[in-house]
Amino acid sequence: MSETKRIAVFGTESTGKTRLAEQLARHFGVEWVPEYAREFWDRHGAIALDDMTPIAREQWRREDAAAARAGRLLICDTDALTTMLWSDLLYGTCPEEVRRGAEQRCRNYALYLLLDADVPFAPDPQRCFPLPEDREKAARVWRGALERRDLPFVEIRGLWAERERQAIAAVESVLAGQK
Numbered sequence: 001m002s003e004t005k006r007i008a009v010f011g012t013e014s015t016g017k018t019r020l021a022e023q024l025a026r027h028f029g030v031e032w033v034p035e036y037a038r039e040f041w042d043r044h045g046a047i048a049l050d051d052m053t054p055i056a057r058e059q060w061r062r063e064d065a066a067a068a069r070a071g072r073l074l075i076c077d078t079d080a081l082t083t084m085l086w087s088d089l090l091y092g093t094c095p096e097e098v099r100r101g102a103e104q105r106c107r108n109y110a111l112y113l114l115l116d117a118d119v120p121f122a123p124d125p126q127r128c129f130p131l132p133e134d135r136e137k138a139a140r141v142w143r144g145a146l147e148r149r150d151l152p153f154v155e156i157r158g159l160w161a162e163r164e165r166q167a168i169a170a171v172e173s174v175l176a177g178q179k
Contacts, residue, residue: 084099
């Protein structure tokens with residue numbers, strides 16, 4: 001069996017990452033890995049700097065376990081870079097283990113689907129940046145993280161149907177060996 005292609009659904013908050021990850025998994029008939037940080041928040045009501053390393057470790061564990069079971073494709077609703085970026089944004093620092101893990105693990109993805117912040121903000125107690133200028137700044141941070149590391153990505157924009165179409169086409173290109 002060939003190596004599992006990991007696809008990271010990536011971008012700032014309230015851009016439809018979870019919805020798109022679920023839809024891609026359904027479309028391709030594969031497993032997906034939800035974002036553990038959301039589950040952690042729901043259970044504990046908050047996330048502190050000291051929580052970043054355990055959150056990252058559990059996300060990595062779940063992703064690696066899913067990759068071991070997966071066939072040709074695995075959809076990931078977040079990645080290690082996201083954990084690092086949120087730590088830096090929220091706390092001004094990031095635990096070294098998380099930073100090292102992010103730098104190593106970001107090379108595991110065949111493609112990042114970078115979701116633009118061009119959709120309306122959906123309020124949620126876990127979300128931090130509802131203002132358009134803050135969303136644009138966060139979107140630039142996420143894009144910059146990919147560009148600085150020369151990671152493969154496709155930007156996903158527009159209304160839901162267009163986002164879904166673009167994402168499916170991008171994943172099909174990876175599966176066909178074109179990306």
